[in-house]
Amino acid sequence: MTPFRQLTARACALPLSSIDTDQLIPARFMKRSRAEGYGGYLLHDLRFDESGAPRPDFPLNDPACAGAGVLVARRNFGAGSSREAAVYALVDYGIRCVIAPSFGDIFASNGVNNGLLPARVSETDGEALIAAIQAGTRELSVDLEAGTVTAGDLTVAFTIDPVWRTKLLNGWDDIDLTLSHDDAIASFAEADAQRRPWATPHTSAS
Amino acid sequence: MTPMSEPRTLFDKVWDQHAVLTREDGQALLWIDRHFVHEGSHHAFAKLGSRNAPVARPDLTFGVADHYVPTRRLSGVADEGIRRMVEQLHENTFTHGVHLFGLDDPRQGIVHVVGPEQGLTLPGLTVVCGDSHTSTHGAFGAIAFGIGASDVAHVLMTQTLWQRRPKRMRVRVEGVLPVGIGAKDVALSIIARVGADGAQGHALEYAGSAIRALSMEGRLTLCNLSIESGARCGMVAPDETTFAYLRGRPYAPQGDAFTRAVEAWGALPSDPDAAFDREVVLDAAEIAPVVTWGISPEDALPITLTVPDPERAPDPGRAAHIREAIAYMGLSPGQPLSDVAIDRVFIGSCTNARIEDLRAAAAVLAGRKARVPGLVSPGSSLVKRQAEEEGLDRIFKEAGLEWVDSGCSMCVGMNGDLVPPGERCASTTNRNFKGRQGPGARTHLMSPAMVAAAAVTGRLTDVRPMVEGRTP
Ligand code: SF4
Numbered sequence: 001m002t003p004f005r006q007l008t009a010r011a012c013a014l015p016l017s018s019i020d021t022d023q024l025i026p027a028r029f030m031k032r033s034r035a036e037g038y039g040g041y042l043l044h045d046l047r048f049d050e051s052g053a054p055r056p057d058f059p060l061n062d063p064a065c066a067g068a069g070v071l072v073a074r075r076n077f078g079a080g081s082s083r084e085a086a087v088y089a090l091v092d093y094g095i096r097c098v099i100a101p102s103f104g105d106i107f108a109s110n111g112v113n114n115g116l117l118p119a120r121v122s123e124t125d126g127e128a129l130i131a132a133i134q135a136g137t138r139e140l141s142v143d144l145e146a147g148t149v150t151a152g153d154l155t156v157a158f159t160i161d162p163v164w165r166t167k168l169l170n171g172w173d174d175i176d177l178t179l180s181h182d183d184a185i186a187s188f189a190e191a192d193a194q195r196r197p198w199a200t201p202h203t204s205a206s
Numbered sequence: 207m208t209p210m211s212e213p214r215t216l217f218d219k220v221w222d223q224h225a226v227l228t229r230e231d232g233q234a235l236l237w238i239d240r241h242f243v244h245e246g247s248h249h250a251f252a253k254l255g256s257r258n259a260p261v262a263r264p265d266l267t268f269g270v271a272d273h274y275v276p277t278r279r280l281s282g283v284a285d286e287g288i289r290r291m292v293e294q295l296h297e298n299t300f301t302h303g304v305h306l307f308g309l310d311d312p313r314q315g316i317v318h319v320v321g322p323e324q325g326l327t328l329p330g331l332t333v334v335c336g337d338s339h340t341s342t343h344g345a346f347g348a349i350a351f352g353i354g355a356s357d358v359a360h361v362l363m364t365q366t367l368w369q370r371r372p373k374r375m376r377v378r379v380e381g382v383l384p385v386g387i388g389a390k391d392v393a394l395s396i397i398a399r400v401g402a403d404g405a406q407g408h409a410l411e412y413a414g415s416a417i418r419a420l421s422m423e424g425r426l427t428l429c430n431l432s433i434e435s436g437a438r439c440g441m442v443a444p445d446e447t448t449f450a451y452l453r454g455r456p457y458a459p460q461g462d463a464f465t466r467a468v469e470a471w472g473a474l475p476s477d478p479d480a481a482f483d484r485e486v487v488l489d490a491a492e493i494a495p496v497v498t499w500g501i502s503p504e505d506a507l508p509i510t511l512t513v514p515d516p517e518r519a520p521d522p523g524r525a526a527h528i529r530e531a532i533a534y535m536g537l538s539p540g541q542p543l544s545d546v547a548i549d550r551v552f553i554g555s556c557t558n559a560r561i562e563d564l565r566a567a568a569a570v571l572a573g574r575k576a577r578v579p580g581l582v583s584p585g586s587s588l589v590k591r592q593a594e595e596e597g598l599d600r601i602f603k604e605a606g607l608e609w610v611d612s613g614c615s616m617c618v619g620m621n622g623d624l625v626p627p628g629e630r631c632a633s634t635t636n637r638n639f640k641g642r643q644g645p646g647a648r649t650h651l652m653s654p655a656m657v658a659a660a661a662v663t664g665r666l667t668d669v670r671p672m673v674e675g676r677t678p
Pocket of ligand 1: 272316318337339555556557613618
């Protein structure tokens with residue numbers, strides 16, 4: 001995974017709360033493989049009307065938001081289902097960072113697994129960033145090492161779980177790390193089978 | 207790690223038994239006891255394929271066909287893409303030696319109904335699945351949570367997962383629930399109180415006399431909805447109700463092994479002095495039948511109240527949310543909830559389609575007619591069979607509702623069971639998100655009894671007068 005340190009990118013404000021994963025990627029688009037790309041379906045039903053035409057009043061369709069790499073939204077972003085496709089849709093669209101006062105837990109964790117930074121700000125700072133973008137600030141700079149977001153003259157702090165921060169800064173993938181603990185896992189499994197014999201599924205069932 | 211001598215919560219006891227190792231930064235590598243996969247797990251299997259890796263523990267991995275299965279089996283799967291999803295799961299589980307409760311299995315059903323029903327879910331286990339409502343399995347005193355595709359691949363390859371210990375929050379519901387009030391009303395009341403993100407970063411434990419009095423079905427409904435308050439997971443301490451449910455289930459320990467298991471499980475409940483980071487207390491007697499009016503499960507109110515007015519919202523953010531929600535839902539501020547006319551009903555999903563749920567809905571519908579069309583999809587094929595043995599299917603059909611096969615169905619519409627655009631559905635499911643049941647669909651969440659009442663009157667309705675003298 002590509003390490004995430006600093007990002008300066010076009011920003012788009014989505015002044016909505018609880019943008020859930022069903023909105024980020026409607027269920028009917030989730031049959032495709034990742035290789036086919038999910039970017040075209042990001043926020044599909046908010047971006048397009050029934051006939052498939054872009055809704056002119058939706059922020060992401062504003063030409064000023066074209067090529068956005070950062071989103072700023074209200075609380076509870078990514079609530080809902082565990083569908084990692086919600087993150088694929090953002091990442092494939094070109095979004096590397098979402099800034100909001102709170103995130104769905106599973107979404108945030110999926111984000112970090114795909115190099116997407118879920119940056120948590122206070123409600124007040126979030127509103128200030130939205131206002132700055134709406135007033136014409138086009139670019140935001142996100143500094144993961146410093147934990148700050150800058151929009152013009154405005155700099156606010158964000159928080160992220162320290163473990164996730166390290167993972168993003170280094171572009172780590174959990175699996176390789178885990179495989180290096182192979183022996184510990186094997187001996188745990190052996191001892192655990194003695195300790196909790198009841199935890200094994202009763203096998204004559206199937 | 208918590209020192210062993212200190213009083214510990216249920217959550218901590220189960221966690222401590224599963225930590226393979228704990229890093230200095232607090233991340234623990236957790237051993238996973240049960241891993242469920244479904245059609246949506248194709249991304250994870252693809253990741254496995256790209257590394258040419260095997261499934262580490264196929265004996266602890268179970269496949270269930272549910273998200274995309276047709277609910278009218280005889281007429282088959284219409285859409286090629288949908289059929290492909292079910293086939294792909296079949297191929298992936300077969301290739302990796304994973305047992306599948308597939309489309310033709312008499313035990314097939316929704317993953318969060320099948321796991322408990324088969325005795326795969328037990329107290330003290332860690333249970334994961336690429337589905338956020340995996341929190342359901344916490345009803346047995348297991349740590350159970352949903353994960354994304356990268357983590358599914360990680361568990362498939364290693365049978366472990368990196369996690370950091372969440373905070374603990376206890377939700378106590380004390381007293382006796384009034385007649386006509388079910389676990390769904392309790393759960394929605396809790397979510398309305400704490401907010402859809404209110405329990406983020408926390409593991410919930412449900413406790414108190416009203417929770418102890420709940421059946422396993424009720425506890426499953428309650429834990430299912432933990433994710434809708436943002437919690438990582440929700441748990442109920444195992445007790446006699448839990449053990450009685452599990453005795454004799456196919457995959458549960460049998461005979462002496464069961465007796466020894468019960469001994470171990472008996473030590474799991476939180477110690478009396480265990481500390482919680484937060485506590486919320488609800489009075490059972492004050493819980494009324496609840497319906498949602500908006501586009502987030504936190505938008506829930508007793509049926510006796512009215513649609514909220516954005517002008518009276520506590521802050522501008524909430525006002526904006528209410529405005530957006532009632533515009534989408536086609537409601538107006540101050541409108542009595544019991545005046546809202548519906549177009550159809552859905553009884554189903556991993557939240558509320560177990561046998562007790564069907565009995566509760568049937569008790570309201572018996573001898574009555576539905577004014578709107580609707581679908582009843584049992585939580586599993588075994589639930590379906592039992593309901594038919596009890597004659598519940600006849601009650602639904604005589605009321606004018608369609609009795610179909612088991613699957614996720616109209617909870618998420620992946621199989622094509624959709625609420626048409628602009629239509630309003632009274633639903634026993636778990637998410638009233640915009641477009642969840644189909645593009646433009648409007649969802650009102652409520653209990654099975656409340657959905658049945660809405661079917662009879664054609665509008666959101668207080669079920670209480672309709673169940674007087676009737677027992678489910
Ligand atoms: S019934 Fe709905 S919530 Fe439950 S597993 Fe299926 S899609 Fe998910």
